[in-house]
Amino acid sequence: MFLEKLGGIAVDNHRNVYVTDYSNHNVKKFTLGGILQSKWGSEGTADGQFDRPAGITIDSDGNLYVVDRNLACVQKFDSSGNLITKWGTKLKLEQCSTPLGIDVDSNGAIWVADFDSHSIKKYDNNGNLKLKWGHNGMYGPDDNLYFYCVMDVAVDNNGNIFLTEDQRHRVQKFKE
Numbered sequence: 001m002f003l004e005k006l007g008g009i010a011v012d013n014h015r016n017v018y019v020t021d022y023s024n025h026n027v028k029k030f031t032l033g034g035i036l037q038s039k040w041g042s043e044g045t046a047d048g049q050f051d052r053p054a055g056i057t058i059d060s061d062g063n064l065y066v067v068d069r070n071l072a073c074v075q076k077f078d079s080s081g082n083l084i085t086k087w088g089t090k091l092k093l094e095q096c097s098t099p100l101g102i103d104v105d106s107n108g109a110i111w112v113a114d115f116d117s118h119s120i121k122k123y124d125n126n127g128n129l130k131l132k133w134g135h136n137g138m139y140g141p142d143d144n145l146y147f148y149c150v151m152d153v154a155v156d157n158n159g160n161i162f163l164t165e166d167q168r169h170r171v172q173k174f175k176e
Contacts, residue, residue, distance in 0.1 A: 040081030087127030101152030
């Protein structure tokens with residue numbers, strides 16, 4: 001399997017591999033053996049289109065969530081690539097400015113790593129912001145809450161939230 005510029009990768013319970021391809025502005029679905037099954041998306045700003053898809057994750061129902069770095073949005077698709085919902089814009093302060101990473105926790109909450117706002121954001125499955133934490137900076141009074149260039153987020157089954165930071169070269173672990 002050869003792709004030009006990759007963003008994120010996720011594997012579902014049926015062993016399908018989904019990859020965001022930001023050069024071609026789409027999501028590709030492969031078998032574990034690397035055979036392309038389908039792809040969806042194209043360059044643009046309309047629903048189901050991408051400018052630079054980055055992170056991707058899958059919820060317990062098999063739905064895929066894709067963050068788009070340049071459009072600053074989250075799009076939710078079924079496993080066939082049909083758009084279910086979309087939220088976010090750079091014009092709304094409560095939304096993301098440059099989302100890169102995404103994960104869904106065991107309760108169905110969507111967690112987004114926002115690079116430019118140096119924060120982690122938690123949304124419900126309708127796109128309503130429920131929680132935001134993190135401050136811009138290399139160092140601060142509570143050093144663990146000052147983030148610089150957040151790249152990705154992952155949530156485990158115990159509710160631990162992990163994030164990576166590019167400029168601080170670290171991984172942090174939090175409890176909500």
